[in-house]
Amino acid sequence: MVISVYPLIGALILILLYTLLTLEIAHRTVVALIVAGLVMILNIFLHFTSFRELIDSIDIDTILLLMSMMIMVSVLSETGFFNYLSSKILGKYFSKPYTLVVVLTGATALISAFIDNVTTVLIISPIVIEITEKLRVDPRPLLIMIVFASNIGGTATLIGDPPNILIGSHADLGFMDFIYNVAPAIILVFLAFIIVVRFLSRDWFHDFYSKVKRVSLGEVSYIAYIDKKQAEKVILPFLSVISLFTLEDVLGYPPAVPALIGVALLFILVGRRINIEEVLHRVDWTTLVFFAAMFMTIKGIEKLGLMHEIATGILSFSGSYIVLMLMILWISAITSAFIDNIPFVMTMLPVLDEILVHLNYNATPLYWALSLGSCLGGNGTLIGASANVVVAGISERHGYPVSFSGFLKYGMTVMILSIIVSSIYLILRYG
Structure with missing residues (x-):
């Protein structure tokens, strides 16, 4: 009876963690470090x-992979490559609103498969x-x-979203x-x-069509500067990393290895033109520390027996493998719409x-x-992903505030549609 306490x-600590993260009383890394310290003291007492076991729970592969990709994206972004690519797309398709949306969202999805969402x-x-x-069109729907x-x-690749990096490394x-x-x-x-999306934003598309008829290409064309020589040198290591990722299963190395090789090749090719201190300064160390603290927190809560109780509860409600798989899918989606999907x-x-x-x-x-x-x-709510909050901030700084309910109007529909499609896919392929 005592053990069940x-x-x-562990559940109360987890609720405290998620509450503090959601309310944003302090920076999420500060919250993670405080809770990690609390869990550590409790487990040791x-x-x-032991302290050593909690430290060993930090997944170094995940940390090194994220750090390496941050370095490469930072250097590639400085060349103007992404701005140039995006501006070319917008300049070419501005007079065809729906085509513009398809091309722009398609390019965004493709880039996000290989670069983190916030950077994209x-x-x-x-x-x-x-x-x-x-x-003179409202930018918020776009x-x-x-x-x-x-x-x-x-979601499509191992490196496209931090949750996938965690899942891939763990499993x-x-x-x-x-x-x-x-x-x-x-x-x-x-x-x-x-x-x-065409039906969700039909009023916006109608407004776009009416406005674009009165504007010439010269008024909206915008070609960003790109340092082509520098970009070519940076793209080569980046493509090398992607190629090495595809050989992981054959050669049997962890994802961090190709990323580290890519960084080494990057410094060899353009090392003289890179200020290493500036590059390392642009690495999001705050996020990496957040990951490390979360690894220790979850390990400590696991030691308290909470994960076993949750697993037992899920198994008791799932009558079959398909039901179990769909429960994990829908529970994950609904929960991730309201709390950060990384700690979840x-x-x-x-x-x-x-x-x-x-x-x-x-x-x-199940993974x-x-x-x-x-x-x-x-995608469900404004606070469901870091990229959502970042874009809302950018939009507000330009005089177009995005409300929680305004985002929810589009987000929940897209999320439910996505999970329904995913459910059908999982049943047909693995059921």
């Missing part, structure tokens, strides 16, 4: 685990605002579409595993999204470990359900 304590929307959003302001496309595209799933199993679902989700996935991974102990068949599709649910669920 500890999972309850109860002799459930930071690159594209200012250009979208500039073009729509010249047309900005929201870009966010949706970014979150959808990021020993490689780059090509995600390409084979998750990317087909994302293609279907994106096609459904492109169809429904960190919480669910040890829960899945407990569930897998009781299964006698291939349970890998695909977790990936699809946690990543696509971020």
Whole structure:
């Protein structure tokens, strides 16, 4: 009876963590560090685990992969490559609003599959605002579409969204595993999204069509500067990393290895023109520390027995494998719409470990359900994903505030549609 108190304590700590993260009383990294310290003290006092075991729970592969990709994206962004690409698309298709949306969201989804979502929307959003302001069209619907496309595209690959990096590292799933199993679902989700977005934003499209007839190409054309020589040198290591990712399953190395090789090749090719201190300064160390603190927090809560209790509860409600898979998908989506999907996935991974102990068949599709649910669920609300909040901030600074309810009007529809498509895909392929 006494032992059952500890999972309850773990649950209260988890509720405290999510509440503080949602209310944003302090920076999420500060919150994670405080809770990690609390969990560490509690576990050591109860002799459930040691300081060394909690430190060892930090997934160095994930940290190194994120750090390496941040360095490469930072250097490539400085060349003007992404601004140039986006501006060319906008300049060519501005007179065809729906085609523009399809091309722009398609490009955003593709870029987000290989670059983190926040970086992608930071690159594209200012250009979208500039073009729509010249047309005197409200930029908010298009900005929201870009966010949706970014979150959808990021789900397709191992490196597209942090939850996938966590899942891949934890379950020993490689780059090509995600390409084979998750990317087909994302293609279907994106096609459904492109169809429904025309109906969701029909008033905006009508306004766009009426305004664009009075504007010439010269008034909206905007070609960003690009240092082509520098960009070519940076793109080569980047493409090398992507190529090495595809060979993970054959050669058997973790995802961090190709990323580190790419960074080394990058410094060899353009090292003289890079200020290493500035590059390292642009690495989002705050996020990396957040990850490290969360790894320790979740490990400590797992030691308190909470994950075992959650797994037992899920298994008791799921009558079949398909029901279990769909439960994980929908629970992940609904939860991730309201809380940060990174701590949620960190919480669910040890829960899945407990569930897998009781299964006698291939349970890998459960990880695909977790990936699809946690990543696509971020489209549900304004606070569901970091990219959503970033774009809302950019829009507000330009005089176009995005309300929670305004985002919800589009977001919940897109999220539910995405999860329905994902459900059908999972049932047909793994049911």
